[in-house]
Amino acid sequence: MKIFYSDLHFQHAPAFEVFDGGVRVPTFEVPERAERILAALRKTGWAEIHPPIDFGLDSILAVHDRDYVEFLASAWTEWLATDPEAESATDKSALLPATFALRGQAHRPKSLLGRAGYYMMDLSAPIVAGTYAAALASANCALSAAQAITHTTSTFALCRPPGHHAGKSHCGGYCYFNNAAIAAHWLSAHGKVTLLDIDYHAGNGTQDIFYERGDVLSISIHADPAFEYPYYAGYAEERGAGAGLGFHHNFPLPAGTGDEEYLTTLNAALHLIREFQPTALVISAGMDIYSEDPLGKIRITREGIRQIGARIAELRLPTAIIMEGGYNNDALGDNVVAFLGEFE
Ligand SMILES: [Zn+2]
Secondary structure (H helix, E strand, O other): OEEEOOHHHHHOOOOOEEEOOOEEEOOOOOHHHHHHHHHHHHOOOOOEEEOOOOOOOHHHHOOOOHHHHHHHHHHHHHHHHOOOOOOOHHHOOOEOOOOOOOOOOOOOOOOHHHHHHHHEOOOOOOEOOOHHHHHHHHHHHHHHHHHHOOOOOEEEEOOOOOOOOOEOOEEEOOEOOOHHHHHHHHHHOOOOEEEEEOOOOOOHHHHHHHOOOOOEEEEEEEEOOOOOOOOOOOOOOOOOOHHHOOOEEEEEEOOOOEHHHHHHHHHHHHHHHHHHOOOEEEEEEOOOOEOOOOOOOOEEOHHHHHHHHHHHHOOOOOEEEEEOOOOOHHHHHHHHHHHHHHHO
């Protein structure tokens, strides 16, 4: 299997995030995650590791607003420039918003902190010196995986930072560019596409991007946002709008969901995919569904993860698998290998 990986991800390493109502903690989304996955893949006999191809900005601008992309590109340099007294980058450890642009009141501001409030959804996606470079490389991994499935069956993009919480014009939840959405949009030029999101958290960014599109069927299986991040999206009644009405599906799960209940829900999602008859499949593969994940409250075993992979692989569709969350670093590599092995 072709695996796309870039070590530019190391450049994105915020020292902290603000968690659960105001606790400042070391970020869970660390470079070690990608390195653990890479190490586990290298032990298999089937993983061929490739650097991504540079697709340029057009494929990203097809999904994200230009003003938002320009904000990400220049935010760090502007942030340093706000304090000429700062001796070094470590004096300005990360850019986070000072305000949030609330529902419907949003005038797009010009100042840096104003734009930070406008484009940043929460306090878990700080911008640091290497964020933009790492996010670009991550998107290119996803695009490379999408391009590769036009002539092979399945590929894996070892994306870091992840992407599914990033919407058309916002970052949040460790995500800056929506890698899976960028890949799905790229594939949509060649036919109908399904994006299936199995990360523990609702893929609110993906929902935002495809909500009014009927050519990309988007499905997310996740912890019920009634109790879990991102709280304001991912409910079952959100089914798409306009041309996209009926082409978005959320499957919220209760806390404590185990393998058997999860697989029953997955079957319902797979039924929708078979009816839609896509020419390609993109998977937002988050491993925070794992029973021992520090951020998760559902209880999927490694054997359950393997079975999820096996059932999706039975669709026999060209499939680009895009890495999303997963924060139990000791188990992460083996969980990814268990999942991907079913597509080999
Ligand atoms: Zn997640």
